[in-house]
Amino acid sequence: MDALVPVQSAGQRLPVRLVSASLHRCIGSVSIRRSVSGFAMDTRISSRAPSQFTIRSQQSDLKESLGVASSSDLRIKEWEVDMYQNELAISQGIRIRRKPPSKAPLGYTGPFELRLLNGQVADSPSNILEEITWFKDQEVSRMKELNPLEALKKAVENAPPTRDFVGALRTAHQRTGFPGLIAEVKKASPSRGILKENFDPVEIAQAYERGGAACLSVLTDQKYFKGGFENLEAIRSAGVKCPLLCKEFVVDPWQIYYARAKGADAVLLIAAILTDLEITYLLKLSKKLGLAALVEVHDEREMGRALGIEGIELVGINNRSLETFKVDISNTKKLLEGEHGRQIREKDMIVVGESCLFTPDDIAYVQDAGVKAVLVGESIVKQNDPEKGIAGLFGKNISQT
Numbered sequence: 001m002d003a004l005v006p007v008q009s010a011g012q013r014l015p016v017r018l019v020s021a022s023l024h025r026c027i028g029s030v031s032i033r034r035s036v037s038g039f040a041m042d043t044r045i046s047s048r049a050p051s052q053f054t055i056r057s058q059q060s061d062l063k064e065s066l067g068v069a070s071s072s073d074l075r076i077k078e079w080e081v082d083m084y085q086n087e088l089a090i091s092q093g094i095r096i097r098r099k100p101p102s103k104a105p106l107g108y109t110g111p112f113e114l115r116l117l118n119g120q121v122a123d124s125p126s127n128i129l130e131e132i133t134w135f136k137d138q139e140v141s142r143m144k145e146l147n148p149l150e151a152l153k154k155a156v157e158n159a160p161p162t163r164d165f166v167g168a169l170r171t172a173h174q175r176t177g178f179p180g181l182i183a184e185v186k187k188a189s190p191s192r193g194i195l196k197e198n199f200d201p202v203e204i205a206q207a208y209e210r211g212g213a214a215c216l217s218v219l220t221d222q223k224y225f226k227g228g229f230e231n232l233e234a235i236r237s238a239g240v241k242c243p244l245l246c247k248e249f250v251v252d253p254w255q256i257y258y259a260r261a262k263g264a265d266a267v268l269l270i271a272a273i274l275t276d277l278e279i280t281y282l283l284k285l286s287k288k289l290g291l292a293a294l295v296e297v298h299d300e301r302e303m304g305r306a307l308g309i310e311g312i313e314l315v316g317i318n319n320r321s322l323e324t325f326k327v328d329i330s331n332t333k334k335l336l337e338g339e340h341g342r343q344i345r346e347k348d349m350i351v352v353g354e355s356c357l358f359t360p361d362d363i364a365y366v367q368d369a370g371v372k373a374v375l376v377g378e379s380i381v382k383q384n385d386p387e388k389g390i391a392g393l394f395g396k397n398i399s400q401t
């Protein structure tokens with residue numbers, strides 16, 4: 001397993017001196033906790049009915065490595081690390097909390113007492129993205145029980161090679177003169193409700209491919225988008241050649257392995273819910289597994305963060321705020337102006353214009369702003385014939401024929 005890169009990345013400022021100092025002291029614990037929650041501990045403890053003895057000895061290994069004496073000390077350490085993680089996220093302008101706030105465990109004394117005493121902490125999600133993120137955290141824990149990491153790693157080793165997602169977008173852009181299309185296979189969304197009643201993911205995917213899509217985006221979230229990993233698998237096994245983006249809310253490295261095992265060629269990393277360190281790490285992991293990563297941003301701050309992270313090839317600008325649902329395609333133009341636009345051109349990154357694109361004028365608008373690819377769902381999935389929907393969107397048949 002890759003070692004985690006240092007917690008404090010270049011240029012990052014933490015809000016409180018005390019926390020900064022504590023974070024440095026805690027780097028060891030953060031790394032341990034991240035590898036614990038992401039990989040080692042959950043997987044080992046959950047792997048097929050371990051005996052009480054195994055669990056106890058694993059816990060005592062962990063206690064030893066953390067230098068704690070009792071289970072209550074361990075709970076305190078874990079809780080503290082979550083709090084540090086929150087501080088780090090806040091310092092990067094991330095508003096989405098990764099978990100519902102929890103009270104300090106009994107016996108805790110330390111810097112977070114001050115925050116808890118001062119702050120009014122809302123314990124229900126502040127917006128839909130936060131709600132999804134909290135739900136995902138729980139869902140992933142349950143899914144890990146059923147699919148331990150070690151088994152997933154074996155599946156990944158035996159999986160067929162991935163397809164070149166970024167290459168397909170570049171080729172389509174060169175071939176058609178239009179932005180390469182990532183066509184979204186989506187039955188429903190929180191903002192728009194049900195988009196297509198008789199939803200057949202394979203039929204839609206095949207129609208998109210015939211219509212000239214370069215890549216497909218497949219919603220795998222069940223609760224909020226009525227998607228599923230079975231759709232990803234079915235599209236892959238039906239012989240669709242377009243590279244596939246697993247459209248998920250990634251909060252844990254385990255999900256990257258899972259996406260790869262289920263046939264994805266690319267994953268989505270949403271800057272609004274992930275810290276710079278997490279994006280850096282998930283990006284490296286994705287590359288290691290042969291997956292492309294689409295890093296999605298919505299505002300100037302997130303774009304600035306993405307540009308500071310080494311190795312990002314694909315940046316998506318979402319015209320929809322995932323917190324308020326407000327849509328505005330001039331967001332793409334705004335984020336590509338000035339210094340950010342200059343850096344993107346210099347690095348030859350592919351920018352993907354995402355959401356709310358309905359007409360040839362919309363496509364021309366985001367293309368003029370500088371995108372080389374677009375991600376489109378609603379306007380084409382809703383059509384009786386999604387193949388024709390693509391021609392309507394571009395004002396032209398963009399298929400090979």
Ligand SMILES: O=C(O)c1ccccc1NCC(=O)[C@H](O)[C@H](O)COP(=O)(O)O
Pocket residue numbers: 128129184186189190191192318320322354355356357375376377378379
């Ligand atoms: O679309 C939503 O309601 C939504 C809510 C919370 C998180 C993500 C959400 N959507 C993801 C997307 O942004 C779109 O699926 C994608 O960009 C395509 O957009 P569109 O062409 O407008 O369907």
